[in-house]
Amino acid sequence: DKIGVTVNLNTVEQAAFDAMGRAVTYDDTIVGKFDIANPYFGLYKRARSRPLGIFNQADWSNERFDELMDVVAASTEPADQSVAYKEAAVILINEVPYIPLTLCPRRHYWWPWVKNYYGEWNVQDNPSPYPFAFAWIDQNLKEEMGY
Structure with a gap:
């Protein structure tokens, strides 16, 4: 108004x-x-x-x-x-069929011990399993970092 x-x-x-x-x-x-x-x-x-x-x-x-x-x-x-x-x-x-209003990534995370994953998809409670099929966890690095 x-x-x-x-x-x-x-x-x-x-x-x-x-x-x-x-x-x-x-x-x-x-x-x-x-x-x-x-x-x-x-x-x-x-x-x-x-x-x-x-x-x-x-x-x-x-x-x-x-x-x-x-x-x-x-x-x-x-x-x-x-x-x-x-x-x-x-x-x-x-x-320009779309004008993006959200110009920054939201809810993107990264952990150094998760390999072959670059935060390219939201890590949250929605069903987005695609990148996780190819990711792997470096257990040694995770342990070295205290996790």
């Missing part, structure tokens, strides 16, 4: 929020996170055209971007995927 803006919030339970996101039954939204650890989740799921971009809450579409995401999905070669991801990221940045 002090700056001439009135905001009407519509808070809903998680199931309703998810349904609204999939159906795009809104004019605007704030998305709380945009995955940064794995380009597949951040680019393919959040930005590829629907129905494959199941979390594309902006309902954004770009034919070249989709072609690049199809290359990523069909390839098993990290080098080929990397080339496609880089070109796709430039398209995404230039077209």
Whole structure:
């Protein structure tokens, strides 16, 4: 009110929020996170055209971007995927379908004795097991550090 803006919030339970996101039954939204650890989740799921971009809450579409995401999905070669991801990221940045509001990592942790893990995913109570399948604990270093 002090700056001439009135905001009407519509808070809903998680199931309703998810349904609204999939159906795009809104004019605007704030998305709380945009995955940064794995380009597949951040680019393919959040930005590829629907129905494959199941979390594309902006309902954004770009034919070249989709072609690049199809290359990523069909390839098993990290080098080929990397080339496609880089070109796709430039398209995404230039077209700005999302304006990120959370500009810093949240709830990211690091322990020197956990090897092959770099804090690239939130360590919290949500189901994010992907990096942990490849991490290992250096028990000797952990013990040397007093843990």
